Amino acid sequence: MPQAPNAGAGEGTGRLMASGVSVSFAGVQALQDVTVTLAMGEVLGLIGPNGAGKTTLVNVLTGFQKSDAGALVIDDKEVTGWAPHRIGRAGLARTFQAARLFGQMTVRENIELAALSANPVRSRARREADRIIDWMRLGDLRGRMADALPHGDQRRVGVARALASSPRYLLLDEPAAGLNEHESEELLAAIARIRADFGCGLLLIEHNIGLIMEVSDRIHVLSDGRSLAEGTPESVRADPEVRRAYLGTTDDGPSVPARGRGDDPVSGTTVRPPLLAVEDLVVRHGSVEALRGVTIEAGVGELVAVVGPNGAGKTSLLQAITALVRPAGGRIVLDGVSNGRKTVEDIVAAGVALVPEGRQVFPALTVAENLAIGARDASDGAKTIWRVDGLLEEFPILRERADMPAGRLSGGEQQQLAIARALAGNPRLLLLDEPSLGLAPLVIERVYEMLRQIHDSGVTILLVEQDAARALDVADRTYVLRSGLVELSGPSDAVLADVAFDRAYFGFPDQSAAS
């Protein structure tokens, strides 16, 4: 094993500490009195459901976001309010979700550039870069253009580049996103070695909860902008509060087996003819494989849920169904007709409507205009159920605000509008992307009540959710998606009760494997 390049940087017992951090955006409290400490030589995992405030906290730590309250201290030096480059010099380095390498430079140049910031003499910076390249086992890639590397290698170069500035604290932002299992394992090994050889403190943000539990000494859980729990991976994993934050409220029922990965993909009890059949779907965004062979069906009139943590590939699935992205493999069949080269317009005309993540109402259009714009009669001679005035009856709050710009509605009202707008198209297949995201519990209740009514009216629904408990409660059948693969599927009650559920959703190792 190559010599650790600059083990000297790791000496001492420094600490990075953010205490009492609060941040609000336009009245929304993104972080509230959050305190995080990271000692040198420690690996701290930061987790939390979508919208918990992880990105905001990272931006505060790195100086990209000013906090309303709270202090930031690096090695006993107060650095609150410092500009990002000064915080960098104080010893904090970060990697980004996308590797953000300089694409038209070689691997060596990328790393040398970072080494220069700690080591202004070019020849020394180059030696330093070479040492880190050897240490990271990137020797074969030294002269390759960063652009030409596969995604997993780009990530490793990104980590190497961050190390080259000799940080005392290193912040890794979703290093495993989009990596396959083998690449994730390699990365895991690299992270363990960084701590051992460099001695710096590592803060890891990761949606792959299984991975983060394996490498972290401590886990800090954020939820709704607050610290929910902190402790060893074991204690956090056993904490019912944490489970609830991710999955919503669930009670463990009796164990009825659902179908796991590798079983017959056409699972559960679809007796009705499929309206939507997704077969072996592969979706790539650049070099990232978001879906890796997913098979999902929704029968006519069925309510099917697809649940899974952030980064599972849920949104990619919906983008492929609506032809917003072209699949790299597999096919999507709508009512017996393959999507093939259909455009978004064709899909909409065939009776598919999407309620997108984050609502996406047209903010400068009035509520009534938002509805009118989506209005169309049912396709294929089916009965037109919803008309704009009927929808305004159905959603009283929208009628009250009919002439108000949609951008001035509250989040919950916007969600209702987005659903009503989709219904105005009289769809046969309604797709919903995380309808509960960022809404208060009472509002979520209302949204799900609406989903039940729509389901009763006979519309086929494909519901994509992170809040698994609610989705499973309302859905006929459920698929659990993780890292681009269907891990578990079956009738919702069976999936919920399955002992393999936690493993499928979170990717925990062992545990359920024994039973």
Add this chain to the structure above:
Amino acid sequence: MNIAAQHIVDMLSVGGLYALMALGIGLIFGIMRLVNFAHGELVMIGGYAIWLIADLPGPLIVVLSLAIVAIFALAMERIAFRPLRDASPATLLVAAFAVSYFLQNLAMLIFGARPKPFTFADGLIENVVVFGLRVPQLQILSLVLTILALAGLALFLKRTRMGVQMRAAAQDFRMARLVGIPANRIIALAFLVSGILAWVVSLIYAAQIGQLSPTMGLQPVIIGFVATVIGGLGSLTGAAIGGFVVGCLSVGLQIMLPGDLREFREAFLFAALLLVLLVRPAGIVATSALKERV
């Protein structure tokens, strides 16, 4: 008192002209993220079209010249921009410059590089007295045309189904497609509307400067683009406001600057606009849609 009123009329007519330019550019930008620098050439084409058929009866001039500008606007979308729909904004920008230079040189080939005198119904130069103000008839006509065009556009965008669809597409093109607005048709329509706005500008602008030249579209397109940025890229209301702000500033500087500095009015104008952007980097009507998550 009279002088003040005269200045206000000047500000309104110049501001209105800039607002029309800014709206034509802002409409296309909102939907396609394309800064259409060839918009100025539509103004130029409108001028030459009117000049070519100046001997025909009035109504025919209007219909034919409008049709010519509309055809060029639609053709530029179909031939140059539609194939590049999914290209990067930089590619689109270069394409817009290419179309712009192509049309300029085409005009040079046909009409020559030297400016041609342009008079628009001779009688209009004479002054009329309105509320004790002596105003050139041309200015009144310009003002009326501008107001009609702005009101017509507002009505179209507010009251018609296609207008609402166009506003939706300008706010969030992808979501607009997802609610069933056909992309090709709405973009073609946007070019048609921006062509009509360019035609109105060509009428007024050519009459004001009194001559036609292949490069006459350059000045208005730059001012129009600046106005959309000042108003807030991506917002149509912002574009209109931006046009009036730039127009008022421009006329105001002309009035207030001491005589020997007037020559450098543009320098002061752009310095003032820079100040506006320093205070409000996203423009007067900031749209959140363009923000990027770090």
